[in-house]
Amino acid sequence: MKICVLVKEVPDAAVQKRIDPSTGRMDRSGEKNLNPYDTHAIEAAMQIKEGGAVEVEEIVAVTMGPESAVRALHKAVSLGADRSIQLTDEALAGSDVAATGYALAKVLEREKPDLVLLGQQSDDGECYTIGAVVAEHLGMPSLTQVIKMDVSADGLRCERQAEYGYDTVQVQTPAVISVGDAINEPRYPSLKAIMGAKKKPLEKLAIGEAGIDASQVGADGSKVVCGDFKAPPAKSAGTIIEDEDTDETVEKIVAWLDERKLI
Amino acid sequence: MANILVYALHYEGAINKNSLGAVSEAARLAGEIGGEAHAVVVGEGISDDVAAGLGAFGATKVFKAEAPEGLSQPVVDVMGKLFETGDYQYAIFGGGLLGFEVGAGLAARLNAGVTMEVTAVNVDGGQLVAERPILGDSSISTSRYKDRGIIIGRLNAFEARESGGSATVETLDVQLSSHAQQATMVQRGEQRGADVDIEGADVLVAGGRGLGKAEGFQLCEDLAGAFGGNSAVAATRAVVDAGWYPYAAQIGQTGKTVAPKLYLAAGISGAIQHKVGMQSSENIVAINKDANAPIFEFSDLGIVGDLNKILPKLTEAVKARKG
Ligand SMILES: Cc1cc2nc3c(=O)[nH]c(=O)nc-3n(C[C@H](O)[C@H](O)[C@H](O)COP(=O)(O)OP(=O)(O)OC[C@H]3O[C@@H](n4cnc5c(N)ncnc54)[C@H](O)[C@@H]3O)c2cc1C
Numbered sequence A: 001m002k003i004c005v006l007v008k009e010v011p012d013a014a015v016q017k018r019i020d021p022s023t024g025r026m027d028r029s030g031e032k033n034l035n036p037y038d039t040h041a042i043e044a045a046m047q048i049k050e051g052g053a054v055e056v057e058e059i060v061a062v063t064m065g066p067e068s069a070v071r072a073l074h075k076a077v078s079l080g081a082d083r084s085i086q087l088t089d090e091a092l093a094g095s096d097v098a099a100t101g102y103a104l105a106k107v108l109e110r111e112k113p114d115l116v117l118l119g120q121q122s123d124d125g126e127c128y129t130i131g132a133v134v135a136e137h138l139g140m141p142s143l144t145q146v147i148k149m150d151v152s153a154d155g156l157r158c159e160r161q162a163e164y165g166y167d168t169v170q171v172q173t174p175a176v177i178s179v180g181d182a183i184n185e186p187r188y189p190s191l192k193a194i195m196g197a198k199k200k201p202l203e204k205l206a207i208g209e210a211g212i213d214a215s216q217v218g219a220d221g222s223k224v225v226c227g228d229f230k231a232p233p234a235k236s237a238g239t240i241i242e243d244e245d246t247d248e249t250v251e252k253i254v255a256w257l258d259e260r261k262l263i
Numbered sequence B: 001m002a003n004i005l006v007y008a009l010h011y012e013g014a015i016n017k018n019s020l021g022a023v024s025e026a027a028r029l030a031g032e033i034g035g036e037a038h039a040v041v042v043g044e045g046i047s048d049d050v051a052a053g054l055g056a057f058g059a060t061k062v063f064k065a066e067a068p069e070g071l072s073q074p075v076v077d078v079m080g081k082l083f084e085t086g087d088y089q090y091a092i093f094g095g096g097l098l099g100f101e102v103g104a105g106l107a108a109r110l111n112a113g114v115t116m117e118v119t120a121v122n123v124d125g126g127q128l129v130a131e132r133p134i135l136g137d138s139s140i141s142t143s144r145y146k147d148r149g150i151i152i153g154r155l156n157a158f159e160a161r162e163s164g165g166s167a168t169v170e171t172l173d174v175q176l177s178s179h180a181q182q183a184t185m186v187q188r189g190e191q192r193g194a195d196v197d198i199e200g201a202d203v204l205v206a207g208g209r210g211l212g213k214a215e216g217f218q219l220c221e222d223l224a225g226a227f228g229g230n231s232a233v234a235a236t237r238a239v240v241d242a243g244w245y246p247y248a249a250q251i252g253q254t255g256k257t258v259a260p261k262l263y264l265a266a267g268i269s270g271a272i273q274h275k276v277g278m279q280s281s282e283n284i285v286a287i288n289k290d291a292n293a294p295i296f297e298f299s300d301l302g303i304v305g306d307l308n309k310i311l312p313k314l315t316e317a318v319k320a321r322k323g
């Protein structure tokens, strides 16, 4: 089995995310990191490889992003991927979800994986949808939010929470699965793996090499035009108590509740 | 003329409340752009009554297709075929997991634009414009579509309104694509954990991953017990998925929507998917040790501190206050 894991570089959680009003795009300056949700996808791939139910020949990390996104690939490799691919091209800037999914599907087509894994959401874009777009282009079955996955020669038995409770779905491979963050506890990379990450094979692709139609990507190829950023209706800020002396804090909470006749 | 197509999710003979909201919203918007709202129901043995019932919410036509339930790709096949043969410019989905999956798959198939987590839709120059809060609800962006547009609502964004209309029901025969047949539902809607009832509670003490372990819920149980009367314990998805607390107590996008008099959140970060299920609570109190936790942005009273220190003392104080 060959597994491709889609990973993305996102602003570090501690960085205040903002939109650049002049371009309508995310301001991507500042500290960045591998999307934390994607570490669960890499871990899921590693557990399949180590689980022994099926033989995993290779785990390939794939990203689409600017030059700097190579760091997300290094992190993915330090967590266990065997090699990585970076789709990077000026023409991709400003791609919307549909264009990003199309471009990633083109890269995956060349790789012919048996399983594509991805995170439940990107920490910056929060679209939850790349998996379904990629699957449609590849003509593969797909599920999102999977929190348990048993792999066997017959395919994947997946569990996830949907609107009416937990669903169990049997999926044939090749398939595209986005994993929920409850699926596993990602490991930490060893120092040796971090040091070795840059030595693993890394392939850089421009859109032409991936067979991507330039008219379908980038801001021009995207079908959604975003703009008019505005602030949400102001909500009066709540009262904040820093807990220093807990007895005092509790007294304040009770007084607050009392005032509103909540006790 | 441009019509709007809406997917109506159903389970055990009842249409999902968010789908009803999407139908109402589509009917309103179709009226403004001079088209009609049509709905699609996909499943096994759906009765004509269930399908026709969507007429009361503003659909003028309902398509019924026989295909596996609870999976997205058969729905993409059905809606894709309708777009091919009918005069549709937009598709609208209520909030929910399947709406996200179907909407995204359909956007790929139709080469359309897609926006998710939409909280409002307006008409400008005969075209739909969708509003979506981004970056942890700190900003709202608007989406316009170059051609066809797919709009996926945020949970509870669209209100279901009965308009008293009626719909014709048409049965649709669709050949499923091969990938839509490669996933099969083994079991749907399994309820994990005890069947607790939280919807009528006046006071909800909700716990999240910050409780540290399943046993941590005892702190919430104790506090709810101290409030007595009509109080109960609720949970986030993170802890339900981890098996710490029953699914029936989950608040949020794939859980319950509640609006108690008091919602006290302990060890909950306040993710959007949680917020959508509890933001209408009359009073929101949050205890979190991280001063930057998003939940403080929509709490009425926020306490920055360790719940393990605060909850036991608060329980004692509430008990004492109650006498
Ligand atoms: C499609 C989809 C649907 C979803 N549906 C739902 C849903 O229905 N309901 C839902 O809740 N979520 C849902 N989620 C998940 C949601 O995105 C969050 O992952 C989840 O709500 C986080 O739960 P949490 O707050 O318990 O955990 P975390 O986000 O891990 O937060 C734990 C918090 O506890 C605090 N903490 C830790 N220790 C302490 C301590 N000792 N004292 C005080 N504070 C402490 C931390 O600072 C942190 O803020 C959904 C996600 C997706 C993508």
Ligand SMILES: Nc1ncnc2c1ncn2[C@@H]1O[C@H](COP(=O)(O)O)[C@@H](O)[C@H]1O
Pocket: A006, A007, A008, A035, A037, A038, A041, A062, A063, A064, A065, A100, A104, A117, A118, A119, A120, A121, A122, A123, A125, A126, A127, A128, A129, A130, A131
């Ligand atoms: N530019 C990208 N390159 C590679 N993978 C991506 C990219 N954007 C999103 N993904 C994957 O898709 C998942 C869901 O992202 P999103 O739909 O943006 O919330 C992420 O967790 C990643 O696994």
